[in-house]
Amino acid sequence: MTRTIRLFVNGQPREATVEPRTSLADFLRDGLDLTGTHVGCEHGVCGACTVLLDGEPVRSCLLLAIQMDGARLTTVEGLADGERLHPLQQAFWDHHGLQCGFCTPGILLTAKALLDENPTPTDAEIREAIAGNLCRCTGYHFIVVAIRAASIQTEVSPGDERH
Secondary structure (H helix, E strand, O other), X not given: OOEXXXXXXXXEEEEEEEOOOOXXXXXXXXXXOOOOOOOOXXXXXXXXXXXXXXXXXEEOOOOEHHHHOOOEEEOHHHOOEOOEOOHHHHHHHHOOOOOOOOOHHHHHHHHHHHHHHOOOOOHHHHHHHOOOOOOOOOOOHHHHHHHHXXXXXXXXXXXXXXX
């Protein structure tokens, strides 16, 4: 038994028929061809599937597409403005905040939610915000540097507690 849902994805109205058992991650990847949402652990632990639901980071592998009727979702594809990268994406590029890139979409969306709430977080606040996003390639240092660079306050003096 399928059901029709209506939602906004990356600012665009979408309508789709979904099976009740279809995860949001699978719906985004297979139903809408938004493959930037990565599926890692399928248990909500790794954070690779993080998207924004009404501005809040959520694990799309733990939600059902059918629950999204009326929702507003943002995926990593919705960050850039055409060919112009979002400031977070540009900062990750400029400050080497990614390596293999598998975890990057989830971290970017988590960081966007953080910066929307707190435009000038400390390094400790950044690390706390991304603690649920696992990266096996980096030590998180350049990820934190990139998020800090994307924040409003990018000038940091050597004695600043943000280091």
